[in-house]
Amino acid sequence: MALKPWREVAVPHEDVLKGTFQQAEFAADLSRVHNGTASEEYGNPVLFYRRTFITEGMRLLLDSVIKRISGEGGDPVIQLQTAFGGGKTHTMLAVYHLVKGTVSTAELQGIPPILDSAGIIDLPKARVAVIDGTRLSPNMPEKHGSTAINTMWGSLAWQLGGEEAYEKIREADESGTSPGADNLSELLKTYSPCVILMDELVGYIRQFSEDQKLTGGTFDSNISFIQALTEGIRAVPNAILLASLPESEQEAGSRRGVEALQTLEHYFARIQALWKPVAAEEAFEIVRRRLFSEITDTKAVEDVCRSFADMYINSGAEFPAETQESRYYSRLINAYPIHPEIFDRLYEDWSSLDNFQRTRGVLKLMAKVIHRLWNDGSNDLMIMPAGLPLYDGGTRNEAIYYLPQGWDPVLERDIDGDGAETTEIENRDTRFGSLQACRRVARTIFLGSAPGTPNKMVQGIEEGGILLGSVQPGQQISIYRDALHRLSDRLYYLNSADNRYWFDIRPNLRREMEERKKRYDEKEDVIPAIREELVKVIKRGHFDGVHIFTPGSDIPDDTSLRLIALPPNATYGRNDIGIATSCAGEYLKKRGDQPRYNQNRLIFLAADSGNVTGLYDHVRSMLAWDSIISDYSNRRITLDNLMAENARESLEQSKRTVKRSIRETYRHILAPLQEISGGRVDTQITWENFTLNPGAEKPIEEIERVLTENEALIPVWAPVHLSNLLKRWFWDDDRSEYSAGELFENTCRYLYMPRLQNKDVLKKAVESGADKRDFFGISAGKDGDKYLDFSFGTYRSGIIIDKSLLLIEPDAAAAYEESIKPPEVPKPPEIPTGPGSTGGITGGGGGKSVTPPVHGGQTATGPTGTATSGNKKRFYACCDLDPVKAKLDFGQIVDEVIQHFTTRPDADVRIKIEIETSDGKGFDEKLQRAVRENCNTLGFISAEFEDE
Template structure:
């Protein structure tokens, strides 16, 4: 849908279009209307009601007045108490025109509906008395047809009944004493129906000094008159009083004013009906009626408001929650063509200023804004906070008139105008300039934050409200967010914190910080700071040493695993900068001017080439904030408490950001490698790059994860892998054994071999494969063809030194067989001569069986001529042991390791273990112990577990 801008739908009043309005025209003056000298918009009842929006409060008040003047009830005393500029006088004027009846009710828009609701066909014309506390003087009598009227009660009587009425209170007027309520009741009754309008009453009463009498009476006599008047009104059913009182002590003025307000509030409080005529929502309509003559295209206006409402719902995450309510569309319609946020800021923020009137101040400011926007052919859909023409001198002066000194340079340099930073930013970036994103954002922040003071606990407006004040349907919110980020970096007077933004008349600390950033040099300041942060970020972990920005000559060439962190000048990029590879290669191949041998002990961590500049910039920010905070502590910078706290928070934020930036920048792990290619031998040096997760909580743990998952570092090694390495690289070319120490050292030196964490991993792999005959055998040395300390297929105590050999399994098996055969051959056998001698000397029994000699038993054997029987095969083992009750856990573990495992490692062996526990106590076992032991025995599945009684 093609939406129309506000200027094609809403038409401002002629005086707004021409800019001919005067300040006085916005001030409703009750006395001037009563005297017939006010401007037409206030003097003419028809024109007055045409431009007056009858609020709910005003409708109820007029209804009460109608009932009162027609003798049908209603409140006799009505107090109008609102904030400065809240519409008190305007409400009194509505009662004035209604009661005076100079024109028929049909010529006063909004009045017929009130009369119909009250059941009144025609209003009686009432007498009206206007007592203006600003116009009347306590010590300067008013001249009335040759008479000097001194007091409020004299003026009241004169206005109601002329000379005749004045006669009723003449003595009291001349003496300055209050007439009684009976006299006042007679006066009101004679000239009823009547309306008494008292405006600025506190301003009049506060002029009386304590204990001093003026021509207008005294402080006490005036309070007595008002008390008597309010009581008298109750006795006259067709008389009504409306009095305006300020809402706060500040508006009451001096101490006497505060005292007068308290006393008047007390007396009026006894009989009054308290009215607060204008709500913030209704103020929208009041201002619109005063500034705009008509809404030409109501359907067009509704389409614009609907587009805004729908746009807000579609972007709910970026806007205040109230924009998601259905009633926000109604707010848009009520305020059209002005955006509700303009009214919210003016009524909630600007009205807190001492000299800014809620209605009159808004009218004055908005009249100038609308005049300039109309003149400049502004094409916004609504008049928004971001639409404010602060480049215009009149609008700017009207805005800063209510603010403390010092705002003009803020607007000129940071917010709006040809020389403003916002204009320059938009001229450079057409994406921002096409929607005036920077200027609209800055204007919105100014409108929402300028009235704040340094003493406020929470300053500025939230990001959501900044966006609400400047974005229109069809525009991308991201453009305005980007504009805000640019402004935050560039503007001198813009401040931010806790997602809130505000302008101040003092330059912000960010500008001071940006100026200080230029002081720090890469070599002397930035690089050492980066080194310090990286060292704090990394812990040794699996590495025996971590070397941050260390020269190659200072990196040891030993068997320890080391992590080498490259400096920011050695960045890495997959498709771009490869300086990290060149830097790492130099360290890998040389230790200073000497060649490096243990190349497989080095892993490298390199910065991302595209992030290095941001890392160094963040370091400069931290250094700048550190210097600012230090100067604040040393009293070298004169800042208020808020700015001092802001500097500390900014330093904390910068440090947090730097911690994240270090991990984001150092995210490339570089591992050197070589590969065996079939038929080609070993490849040239290659570098494998692995990206580290910058979001990991611990950079050290993340490095270990990458090493483990990509098998760049072996922390646990199975015997089969050691066997394969031995077979591929060491058991060849006629070599059937290899030195274990040499194998370990070669894994530290050669890039084509696995990279082990340390020698403990290597020894664990050897120990795990010792009992198997599938992987390797061992020997603690070799003399000629004989292995010393040979072990194969059984547990062995290994000591890894230069003499420990790892033997190829086939060779080990053959050597074991040969060793056993040699042992069998070396065992002694009985000779044939010995056998025959023994048989010849032996005697036989019956069937020729040799008979034993008498001495055989003593000699421990039988005749040597008889073969010895074969030893019986041992098939069963039984063992028992007593364990110490306090060391049973350790002793049982040793028993399993040294005895039980000797059986369990062999196939076909069945092992059964039974444990017998016996406990005795002379004192006996209590019930709790018995219950606990039995329950635990049941859980552990004891076959028997019983307690027995003793003898």
């Protein structure tokens, strides 16, 4: 299938073909249209709408205008606020031609569907007043016969109703004071339906100074007029105001302009409907309609665009990701015959430059490009970045007009023209010359990098973007890739780093740097530099020690958790895992000549095998740039200021590249473990590999997150897991308790055990499970068969994990608790005391009673049933506590004294705390308030401060 070049399908407009366009013809001028002096394309409503693409924003705006002047709703005030060159004036012209009614709405392309949608059959004609801030003069009245119009409101009245309307506000116009909302509302009602178009309002109002009154009024009177107009227009159902304001303070100009913009925004914001007419994707159609006649050969367009889309998909790895989406084919269709990449670069990058107008600037540049390509017989399938005729003086001047000084030599020497290095390379190598591959690549880089990087995090354009702007269907991608690499080695102003390329007006020192890179030895220079940079990236975090390329003999064999970064030659990869695991295995087995016992405390960080070579190269570049800067500082070499600054920036860039490359390279975490199968531990070590996210802000936190999520490191341990571990490995029929200290040592030693972050994790797990009876009992030690400081199901704090602390199996703990309970004291027998009672022995004549003996420690009761001196019914105690150790001492009192009473079901135990504190300096209000609030929260019966 033969594909047609763009010039056989899309024919430019006559003014583009002849090159007769002028800058002014691309600038819509509302005043010239209003007074009838504009060019045909702007002054003729039919031609204007034929070349105007109605964007979604413009459609909604026109719908609101139609409804408003028809009295069917709509917004009374609309503010058009877009960036410089964003289509504000063009949108006002669309409204102007619509409401003037000089031609039938049926002749205006795109308007009938809007009328149908609004339900309007016959659109009424409206009076139109145009207030152009660039035309009005604050101190030079407009002459209309013998009448001098001084102010905006005077001009508004005259345009709406001539001298008759002007007489209604003559006094306000002559005095330079605002006529007020009521007068303006009455004026608008008289001459409605009406449309007021205010363009470049800030440009007019900023001319008024604070200390001088002009014929046009004052700054305040003009602001008051705008306020009165926005309020008065609401009362007129078929009157509407459209005003344009710049989007940024930079476009407002001076300090006075910024003040005017902020003030106007304040008053418009009270009533306005804000519209932003042009969306980025809609720019395709705007430019195409303005520059090209209607395209009728749709099949040829579809064939070309499908070929481009298929090429991008079939070679997906070579091009940016967005080209793999199905909508990219639609973008090609919508932008044809201009490639979407040109629009992307101009609208995303070039539009950020000062004075580059989003629509007008693109039109001006592309008009020159199309004119030159048409005359030179371009046979490209589409107009691409690679096809920009930068050899042409007109195109070149238009392109560099918005750039800083100094781009002429860049274009002449490195990019395009008979004397450019690209042309010389192509003349010597026909493989490149047959496609103009070097020039096409250089032009693409220029378009994508010349504006700098105001909206990007990184500099330059990636290789995929360069190929996107250069390659056409049927061409070999490898030729362009080779051309790019050739240019990277040869060009004087081309810079590159991390697969990104950009031109700069400062010459590079790349060739010198490349020569110096060869000096550096891998073992003596590169690996030490990598270690130094890795130390900066990897902090300690939760690890007790971080060891970068440290010999195994220098890493202690203790219970501290340690992260070991393996040397860069001990790489890990999908198909090459043996080098890293073998090296890590040596660390596990030995500490120097001695065996290593605490193997479960080591975690390893390994380099990715696919990135190490790149890391070495980046480090060599960094060392080379550093040596250039060092030689320049010590006056061993001579550089001009631009070259020196370029070298410094390249050094900083290379440092950032090395830092990023280290994160991308050292991204494998290796955690050793031993599997358990059938209740037996596998003697072979298994290595778990976890991949890190190189984009994480803090690598050490990313390491900790990955290890924790995969349970290769346990920072928090539930008591149920501790209990299960004890049941599985340490409690059995012959042993019902196990030392907590020995348990921690085992978790540090054996790779099939859980890897706890530190001893505190075990401590918190013990404390958390101590008040439950499901997990374990606790004892501070054992004396024979007696557990010391035994507790079971009682909260314990301040536990110290050592070998004396015992964790007791729950059933054994329950049995021991039962064995140490004191025997219950039986109630003493009741001794009856009445007549006939057998509870006592009554003597014969004297009536004396004999108290029975006490048995088994029981207390005898008297005739009234009260206890005698053996059993006491009430206990009371008082003691002083050390305020520093009060928490610990009180816990001991509970265990040693109070527990004896709380275990008795019938005992009524009440505990009161008495606190008495004094300070000769007194207690401030903050402390008093905090203590009172805490006492209330804790339910204190009383808590008072007093003077003495």
